[in-house]
Amino acid sequence: MINKQEKTNLLSQGVFIFVCLAVLTLLEFLVAVTFNSLVVLVVVALVKAGLVLYYYMHMSKLNENPDAATDHESYAFKTGTNRAGLWLFLLSDAFVFGGLMAMRLNLLGLTRPDLNQNLGLFVTVVLLVSSFFMNRGETHLHNGNRAGFLKNTMITFILGLAFLLGVVMIEWHAIPSVAEAVLHLFGEPAGRTPLKPSSGVAGAAFFMMTGMHAFHVLTGLIFLAVIWVNGKRGLYDEKQYPVEAAAVYWHFIDVVWIFFYPALYLIGTAI
Amino acid sequence: MKHNPLRNAFVFLLAFGAVGYGAGLGIDRLVTGDFHFSGAVAAAFALLFSVAAFFFGLYGYRGVTRGLTFQVVGMFAGALFVTLIRALMGLKAFDAFLFSEPAWVFGGLVGAIAFLFGVGVVSDWMKWARGIDTPEHHEDEPGWRKFFGVSLDHKVIGIQYTVTALFLISVGGLFALIFRTELAESQLQFLTENLRLFDQSGPQLYNTLMSLHGMIMIVSILLGIAGIMNYAVPMLIGARDMAFPRLNAFAYWLSVPAIMLLLMSLVLGGFDTGWTGYPPLSARAPVGMQMFFLGVFVAGWSSILGGLNVIATTLRMRAKGMSPFRLPILVWSALAASIIQLTATQLIGLSFQLVMFQRLFDMGFFDPAKGGNPVLFQHLFWFYSHPVVYVFVLPGLGVISELLPVFARKPLFGYRWVALSSLGIATVGSIVWAHHMFASGMNEYLRVPFMYSTMLVAVPTGVKFFSWVATLWGGKIETPTPMLFVLGSIVVFLFGGVTGPPNAMVALNLHLHDTYWVVGHFHDTIFGGFVFPFFAALYYWFPKATGRRMNEFWGKVHFWLMTPSFLVLTFGMMFIGLRGMRRRIVDYDPAQGFDHAQLILTICAFLIAISILIFLINFFRSIKHGEVATGNVWKSRSPEWQVPSPMPAHNYDVPFEVVGEPYDYGLAGSKYIEFAADGAGKKH
Numbered sequence: 001m002i003n004k005q006e007k008t009n010l011l012s013q014g015v016f017i018f019v020c021l022a023v024l025t026l027l028e029f030l031v032a033v034t035f036n037s038l039v040v041l042v043v044v045a046l047v048k049a050g051l052v053l054y055y056y057m058h059m060s061k062l063n064e065n066p067d068a069a070t071d072h073e074s075y076a077f078k079t080g081t082n083r084a085g086l087w088l089f090l091l092s093d094a095f096v097f098g099g100l101m102a103m104r105l106n107l108l109g110l111t112r113p114d115l116n117q118n119l120g121l122f123v124t125v126v127l128l129v130s131s132f133f134m135n136r137g138e139t140h141l142h143n144g145n146r147a148g149f150l151k152n153t154m155i156t157f158i159l160g161l162a163f164l165l166g167v168v169m170i171e172w173h174a175i176p177s178v179a180e181a182v183l184h185l186f187g188e189p190a191g192r193t194p195l196k197p198s199s200g201v202a203g204a205a206f207f208m209m210t211g212m213h214a215f216h217v218l219t220g221l222i223f224l225a226v227i228w229v230n231g232k233r234g235l236y237d238e239k240q241y242p243v244e245a246a247a248v249y250w251h252f253i254d255v256v257w258i259f260f261y262p263a264l265y266l267i268g269t270a271i
Numbered sequence: 272m273k274h275n276p277l278r279n280a281f282v283f284l285l286a287f288g289a290v291g292y293g294a295g296l297g298i299d300r301l302v303t304g305d306f307h308f309s310g311a312v313a314a315a316f317a318l319l320f321s322v323a324a325f326f327f328g329l330y331g332y333r334g335v336t337r338g339l340t341f342q343v344v345g346m347f348a349g350a351l352f353v354t355l356i357r358a359l360m361g362l363k364a365f366d367a368f369l370f371s372e373p374a375w376v377f378g379g380l381v382g383a384i385a386f387l388f389g390v391g392v393v394s395d396w397m398k399w400a401r402g403i404d405t406p407e408h409h410e411d412e413p414g415w416r417k418f419f420g421v422s423l424d425h426k427v428i429g430i431q432y433t434v435t436a437l438f439l440i441s442v443g444g445l446f447a448l449i450f451r452t453e454l455a456e457s458q459l460q461f462l463t464e465n466l467r468l469f470d471q472s473g474p475q476l477y478n479t480l481m482s483l484h485g486m487i488m489i490v491s492i493l494l495g496i497a498g499i500m501n502y503a504v505p506m507l508i509g510a511r512d513m514a515f516p517r518l519n520a521f522a523y524w525l526s527v528p529a530i531m532l533l534l535m536s537l538v539l540g541g542f543d544t545g546w547t548g549y550p551p552l553s554a555r556a557p558v559g560m561q562m563f564f565l566g567v568f569v570a571g572w573s574s575i576l577g578g579l580n581v582i583a584t585t586l587r588m589r590a591k592g593m594s595p596f597r598l599p600i601l602v603w604s605a606l607a608a609s610i611i612q613l614t615a616t617q618l619i620g621l622s623f624q625l626v627m628f629q630r631l632f633d634m635g636f637f638d639p640a641k642g643g644n645p646v647l648f649q650h651l652f653w654f655y656s657h658p659v660v661y662v663f664v665l666p667g668l669g670v671i672s673e674l675l676p677v678f679a680r681k682p683l684f685g686y687r688w689v690a691l692s693s694l695g696i697a698t699v700g701s702i703v704w705a706h707h708m709f710a711s712g713m714n715e716y717l718r719v720p721f722m723y724s725t726m727l728v729a730v731p732t733g734v735k736f737f738s739w740v741a742t743l744w745g746g747k748i749e750t751p752t753p754m755l756f757v758l759g760s761i762v763v764f765l766f767g768g769v770t771g772p773p774n775a776m777v778a779l780n781l782h783l784h785d786t787y788w789v790v791g792h793f794h795d796t797i798f799g800g801f802v803f804p805f806f807a808a809l810y811y812w813f814p815k816a817t818g819r820r821m822n823e824f825w826g827k828v829h830f831w832l833m834t835p836s837f838l839v840l841t842f843g844m845m846f847i848g849l850r851g852m853r854r855r856i857v858d859y860d861p862a863q864g865f866d867h868a869q870l871i872l873t874i875c876a877f878l879i880a881i882s883i884l885i886f887l888i889n890f891f892r893s894i895k896h897g898e899v900a901t902g903n904v905w906k907s908r909s910p911e912w913q914v915p916s917p918m919p920a921h922n923y924d925v926p927f928e929v930v931g932e933p934y935d936y937g938l939a940g941s942k943y944i945e946f947a948a949d950g951a952g953k954k955h
Contacts, residue, residue: 072511072588081514081587088579088613095617099651103625103636106647197632201642204634208625230402242399 007143014139017055018132024048025128029121032266038110041262048258056135056251062087079241086245090252093216097256100212101263104205110268113195113202115171118186120265123166124257130159131254138247141231141240149243150231156250157224164217167210202271209260213253220250276329283328284321291320302365311368311470314538319343322531326419334390334420335527341389342382342528349381350374367470368539372558373631375539379565383528392421392524395517407516410920421524423516426918428523429502430816432494433809435526437887439491446484448880450477450857455873457861469538470557477857479541479559486546486563487533489659490570492801493612494526496666497577499808500605502816504581506911507599509590509929509944511921514583518576525573532566535559545855547656550626550637550648561630564623571620574662578612581605590910590944592929599909599933600689604669607693608662615655615701622651646713653704661700664764664800665693668735670808671757675739676934677907678754679746683934684738695731703728709777710784718777725775732768736761747937752826753905756807759834764799766838767792770845785855788848791841798837806830806886813890814904818917819897825889829882836878843872908936908943 028044031037053059062083071077137152173179173194180188193199197207223246230236236243295316300306307313323339330336353374358364363371370378387393395405411417411424418431453462462473471479501523505513513519536542540557553560585606589598625636626648635641637648676683683689705713705721739761750758770792773779783789806829814820847868852859859865903912910927911918927944935941 085583092613099621197634226400
């Protein structure tokens with residue numbers, strides 16, 4: 001059984017990592033709008049990704065070898081196998097996003113699509129905050145606090161939905177009148193023509209990258225809904241791996257955005 | 272049922288094929304106002320109806336039949352949905368092939384997903400999502416029927432993969448025979464301009480068949496290696512099953528809708544890009560191109576998930592004492608191949624997706640007019656499509672190394688080097704892709720690095736050859752059929768290997784690039800690295816799967832007919848290639864004087880086809896009528912041969928422990944495994 005001190009430590013660790021990530025995101029934004037150094041942006045993105053991979057996705061659990069592991073039918077052993085499988089899948093998926101990044105660098109080089117910077121920062125922060133609540137929810141479940149788990153997962157879900165709508169409805173102009181009204185709130189200058197898939201390689205790259213990412217957000221939301229509904233029924237009080245898996249997947253989506261955000265909104269000059 | 276199921280199946284095939292043909296013809300008439308008797312729509316309906324009906328006759332409305340029915344319904348529902356939306360938006364609702372291109376693509380995708388629900392391979396996951404637990408292992412029904420429904424047993428799935436691969440090899444081979452016959456003589460004989468089939472002229476049909484021969488064979492090879500890996504890996508490492516049995520079944524069943532989509536590409540106007548699908552040509556080819564892309568995409572997921580499972584199984588499920596350097600050598604090579612499958616496959620999926628989106632949404636990835644870059648496609652495409660040849664050959668090379676010591680009755684020479692050379696090939700092979708693009712107009716500074724990295728592949732491959740030769744040296748060599756195929760693969764792969772480095776050299780490559788030389792080289796590597804070892808593995812593990820062995824005489828006939836014909840075929844290809852025969856074209860100038868050579872190549876192709884036919888008859892006949900062989904037929908030290916054949920459902924009743932080296936044949940007192948003392952640690 002975990003003692004109270006450890007429980008509090010785990011929660012405050014989550015807060016500390018979140019503060020680091022938030023500061024780094026702000027730094028990124030400020031670097032981009034002032035002296036725009038590619039090197040700094042890349043380094044910041046790598047540090048952010050490293051923090052999420054280590055603290056939120058707890059990559060080190062891959063090395064865990066519980067004593068029960070000799071019995072191949074035990075839950076502990078199967079959890080270890082499932083972890084290996086999930087990480088292999090994420091490795092494979094990373095190649096899709098890596099390919100998209102290569103595509104973007106090849107086609108656009110050190111230019112970027114002309115997008116609303118404020119909105120970009122806002123959706124990025126929304127996704128980052130959702131990752132914080134995801135970690136908090138998982139930690140609560142680990143600490144045996146089902147109500148806390150459900151509350152935080154719900155907040156994660158809502159924030160994730162907000163991110164998805166922000167990208168699809170507003171950045172994509174799915175409903176033009178809404179998009180224009182919201183963009184106006186974010187200080188959009190009048191008369192800038194919205195990006196379309198068919199408007200040159202910038203539009204193609206932007207829609208492809210955000211589209212592939214949004215598809216992953218959508219699947220992540222489905223997993224969150226599943227663990228919330230089943231968690232409410234107390235299914236994960238003992239066997240918690242499904243929650244861990246959904247959380248790791250959700251943070252992976254955040255890691256992808258940690259690279260896509262600078263690639264689409266920050267590096268180079270707008271065209 | 273009184274009737275023979277196979278007879279039922281063919282009756283249903285013909286009857287529903289005719290119904291589908293009539294329905295397609297009628298609907299086409301309603302939309303276009305004209306009858307197209309050899310048109311795409313009638314053929315597409317006939318294809319979909321007849322395949323689903325065939326399995327209905329064979330197996331009834333469950334398993335694969337239910338999946339195919341869901342796929343057909345899903346495809347039309349999806350297509351109609353898009354058509355309706357297009358009609359509401361005021362866009363053109365119908366097109367040359369009944370539905371518009373977006374409608375076919377969306378329908379194809381919905382159909383593939385519907386198949387998975389229909390066949391029942393996702394039902395456990397759906398239950399989990401609703402919080403219902405399901406048992407890990409079901410008992411399969413006895414007899415052949417279990418192969419047509421979802422089974423979680425890795426041995427059943429391995430056989431499903433293998434038989435599907437054999438079917439696809441036959442289809443791809445049939446396509447090759449058709450265009451090989453046309454090539455036997457210069458000028459156009461039957462694939463003429465006047466021919467109209469599936470809305471394609473003869474030469475267009477040649478292009479489609481030639482392109483599909485490539486991709487169907489590639490998918491068949493992916494399924495074939497998946498068959499070997501699925502069947503053998505858990506048995507070799509002493510596991511009850513794969514790490515993820517449901518994912519394993521899911522990966523297999525993905526390949527079935529993928530095959531349907533690939534066949535749909537033939538009838539929906541075909542495509543003329545070759546299997547590589549380069550834009551800009553692929554950005555404007557008929558709808559068949561999209562079905563091709565979609566089919567490869569789905570098959571790619573099958574390959575990715577299969578690879579994931581093999582890696583996880585090898586990492587997690589090994590028997591006690593099976594340290595990395597006591598793993599059977601086949602598992603090492605399967606691991607190396609799976610790493611490539613897991614990672615690189617995403618890039619061909621991505622490159623094909625980008626072209627699909629370029630066509631559907633007018634996105635400018637590869638359109639220079641919009642600032643796009645066609646060479647980018649080639650980089651993304653070859654990032655997978657070069658390493659994938661190592662996916663094809665690595666398991667085969669593993670089979671060679673696995674079987675050689677058994678029949679040479681000697682330890683495998685340089686075990687550690689051979690084990691690591693597989694990983695070496697996979698690593699070096701991942702950084703050589705641009706050698707396919709020396710003539711593409713890519714940046715010139717890339718040429719020399721890629722030339723050297725390509726030649727570096729010869730080093731780990733050479734390690735394997737040295738090991739094989741040294742293993743044979745001084746051995747007490749026996750030559751039953753599996754060993755013949757092992758020896759054959761070494762010879763053929765050697766020819767494939769030594770014709771490789773010349774292609775890698777930029778100066779030579781620019782001249783060899785588009786010739787039959789490359790075709791000959793490629794077929795040598797793939798036959799040596801996959802086809803021969805695949806047959807060796809089938810002859811070798813057939814008794815393990817069935818408890819009977821295949822007929823030895825006909826096995827030898829198969830070998831002695833196929834090997835010389837194949838060598839003449841590829842030498843002939845290289846010979847005319849060096850003299851200027853271009854690849855991928857339907858016709859050639861009689862003045863080039865290739866007529867005699869081409870005729871010989873065609874005859875050889877037919878001889879190979881006959882040998883494969885002999886194999887297939889032997890294979891299916893031996894299941895029932897083969898000589899009974901339940902013991903250790905090949906006097907192997909491998910764990911799976913220490914228990915009676917056929918293998919029971921959960922493999923080993925008593926777990927074993929690894930106590931020695933795997934390949935110490937002929938060393939007195941050596942021992943590889945030891946079964947646990949009676950009852951101790953018995954698995955439940």
